[in-house]
Amino acid sequence: MGNKIINIGFSAFIIFVWMAINIFLFVWYYFYYDLRPEFFYTRHLLGAALAWARAPAAVLNFNCMLILLPVCRNLLSLIRGSLMCCSRTMRKQMDKNLTFHKLVAYMIALMTAVHMIAHLLNLEWYNNSRQGMYDDLSNALSDMEDTDNTTYLNPIRTTSSIHPQQIPTYFAFTSIAGITGVIITLALILIITSSMEFIRRSYFEVFWYTHHLFVIFFAGLVIHGIGGIVRRQSNVDDHNFTFCRNLTEDWGKIPECPHPRFVGGPAATWWWVIGPMIIYTCERLLRLIRYAQKVQYRKIVMRPSKVLELQLVKKGFKMEVGQYVFLNCPAISQLEWHPFTMTSAPEEDFFSVHIRSAGDWTDKLIEIMQKLPEGAQGPKMGVDGPFGTASEDVFDYEVSMLVGAGIGVTPFASILKSIWYKFKDNNPKLHTRKIYFYWLCRETHAFEWFADLLQGQEKEMEERGLGDLLTFKLFLTGWDESHTNHVMVHFDEDTDVVTGLKQKTHYGRPNWDKEFEQVRKENPTATVGTFLCGPAALATVLEKKCAKYSDVDPRKTKFYFNKENF
């Protein structure tokens, strides 16, 4: 238990607070509409569906306020920067922004469903009482018009001109609340279906463009409540319903029972969402400014296996290790921003990205770059960033376990380079004594550039007698027999066949228990940071292992888990 708190305590706390606020809002507004006397007559027509519609509405307001905040990457970067003094745990939460965004989205979807079902019932029952299917009181309440010194309660005013079955539909498409409700629900559904994991991962463009329906969503959301359809009694003091509810014939005739008067509530949603909307607009403006800033190409290198290395220079650009930038190339698409992890170290006077051919956008970019004459500047490139993720913290830990899976090794390129520079300069900020680097991949062809980099470092480290600073383990998960034979033949050689490195390649997946045990044995008192850049399944495994091998005793080895987001 203690171990769990070390690793997931704070995010659990955030989720707890968020959930508590949701539950509070739901319960509070449920009872507000279920118990308040001014809604007595409304409830008489609608029953519990009134409260069931209004309580989710309150939760929806709250969550629509939150949903924009986790995607303001510049804002998060700012907060992260200002939290530098705070603990690692606090800052680490900033990396889970997209998880939170999804969580809030699920809540919005659920509450939308409840809200919509409740309103379906409401409309049907309003329509029924308008058709005179219920008791006298319902009829009296529904028949009240703006004539004869009364105001209406039942928003459905049509009775005969349309077939009764079609009245709710007619109402839904002719009232402000109805039509905006339908439109924003549709927008929400399209957003959700196109952002399912499978679509998002496979066809990013579909996800990305559809997500911009959020503009329609928020526009509709703000005006959704303008009609003021949910009406309350405004003269509860003059017209006592406990006394008058059975005297509908005498309303307006006896002094105790004047006609009940009803008013609509003001639209309240914009109150909730206006702040985040402004923040998000600023965010987008900032991106626009960043886009306009001039970026120069220092070098364009085509690596083997269709990997493109871009070395870029931008004025005033300061990066830290493991950060990423968003690139926009207007020659390919005006609107798309794609994230790339930087592979250069902060100590270098440029920043570089390695772009692997992986989709339409990257393919087109590589094609453009290949057509360029030697030494020419590439097409205009917009750069937004840098944005921080957890691997900045690598130097704060005495011992770091870096786990990269597949393309996930990229952030570690920057880290390893930077550690190297820091070591050369004897930088006092470097706490690191030992680095364990695990690289899991199916095949190494696409990552030859990374093996090159490692080779260079290994050589330099050995020259300086720092060979044991970095323990490097490559796990090749996709291999066949011809491969093994090849390895067996070359077993006695000094360097590895696959990477040309001193450290040998392992075959199959790592046995994490063994690895963690080894790290713990070699570093009995250290704080170990575990950094993963890779698939979610591996994250779950490592998070568990971190908790398992951490000791509650503050003097013993402790593992902290960090994950990169993509």
Add this chain to the structure above:
Amino acid sequence: MGKIEWAMWANEQALASGLILLTGGIVGVAGQFRGWEFAAYAVAAGVFVCLLEYPRSKRAKGTSMERSGQYCFTVCVKSFGPLTRNYYVRAFLHAGICVPGGFMLATVLGCVCLAIASLIYLAAAIRGEHWEPILPRKDSRKPVAESIKNPPQNPPPRPPPETRRKQAKDVEAAAYDNPMTVTDDE
């Protein structure tokens, strides 16, 4: 990533529409709305659409992701052959299914969603996509190579590589002297 396959999104959208249609239908029937017969239809239509759309198609390129437990649905859907394979059929089928949903409010949303799904399917069909079942991959173990059936031409112990070449000129003399006669199977 690669080329966008619109049918994948259409599939998600249609599945969601099926669920929404089903939900709307249940609300309509349970609340005994006016025209609840349409809601009853929506329940049936929703279930049908969900069953039809549950098994995801195989991607033209790259790894396909199955929905959990979709295998038996895949087999059923596959058995309809070209009817379920062709996305034009799906586009018009969904367009047809969604129409009665428009007659009462509870099912209107499901109806509009399904209509959108139908449009996306139409786009997918025009781009030449079609539904392919995801079936468990057969073990593609290669048959044992012919050469293994034959006895080795140059069995161990072999001479060191630098001398091997020279001897190869005189095959008869260089060959290992087998104590027994070795013959081909054939």
